[in-house]
Amino acid sequence: MTAHTRKLNKKPFPLESLLVPQVPRGNYLHFQEEKQRLQLKKLLLDRIFLVAELTANTEKKDIAEYYDQVFQSISKRHLGESVTGLLLVYPTSILHILESSNDTLFRILLDYINHEENDTDFFIKSMKIVVVSHNIPTRLFIQWHVSVIKVPVLYLDDVTQSQSLEEVIIEFLTQTHMLAHHIFKTVKMSSKGPGDNLHQVTPELLLPEQIVKYLCKSEEFLDPKTFINMYNKPLHIILDSEVVWPAPSRF
Template identity: 80%
Template sequence: MSISAHTRKTNKKNSPLESILMPQVPRSNYLHLQEEKQRLQLKKFLLHRIFLVAKITANMEKKDIAEYYEQVFQSILKRHLGEAVTGLLLIYPTSILHILESSNDTLYQILSDYLNHEKDEVEFFIQGMKIIVTSHNIPTRLFMQWYISVIKAPVMYLDDVTQSQSLQEVITEFLIQTHKLALHIFKTVKVGTKGPGDNLHQIAPDLLLPEQIIKYLCNSEEFMDPETFINLYNKPIHVTLDSEVVWPAPSRF
């Protein structure tokens, strides 16, 4: 009786070596969960979507704008293999609407390239860019390729909605119309083709945003410009508190 009781007592206490060798409960965090989810879906990176508006030099040639962005995409693709850019660029007479889908690093490099041109060149053809919204970790792409289309014919509107609607209402209309247009292109444009072409004003005139909304968003101070966005992106997350730099260090009881 005494021997068995003594055996049970010793079994309750594990040696240090045994505690090390014991299997530990796996601990993870939300980032690991998202990365594992992407791995199971055969994705190499988290996918993000960004909506941009900007002013351009009047009557810019489609070829010049397309060449600029294609060179940027190719340059980034050399450093970030497999992180292709998809989206849609609509060229209005004096402004653009740009939707981009790719990895976080790729979108960061695209914005950085724009900032470098804006600072180094006196009259860069893209000016006053604003970030309307950024969607993180989207489940799938809206666009199979990167398309570019020129809005040739002016679209007639009865009134200027920016004068009668609030900013929230304008943004709601902006997002609804752009998503409807994206779904229309997704359903009608075949993979491998050049895209919707320059006759969207004839194919889907009801889905095109008036240029007055694009200009209104470009002039709105409520939206972030790429420079502010990148400065916030590069800002360290961990902030040093005043108590951490006081000398002598405060004692804790």
């Protein structure tokens, strides 16, 4: 009995085993699940590049107020990411970069479509979507800025006449991204933005207006209505394995 009792005494009491400090151990699956959970807290970000023509005598104030009202209306009715970006106002056209959630960007396009169809005096015309980037990792802008290109620049050569569409697009994206990085480095949070003197501070980073107007007239790019219709249209793909010949017949 004594030997048996000694053997029993060597076994730890259940409560003692619970009091022993346990090192938390995770696994790769838990790590991935936690990472995905944190990512889903925020909506995915998209970026869209727009160009459009302006009616005569359109003021910066009118365009800025229009988009401010659109952003506020969308934010009140729908939860989503805030809108950041840059609106360059040329004498007769605009270049607009917008960053937000997919749903917010679609609602901005829908508001334009509504004005285009129902408002004959609307000052933004012939809008085209140049590029849409889905699920962007980071924003190029910390706020939404409006900048007027006051001084029209005279160009000796029209590059759109000597370059292919692909070359024009490459120049378009290169210049806009370089300008975006410049603004990101120089403009501080809660400031008024880059101002209306970009044509003096960084003239080499500004696209000629002739490129913007060239893209507005290009048939290779979609207008917002066609883009929205194509996006919402169900996609039906017939696989080769689904095609049977001869066609089945009913008896």
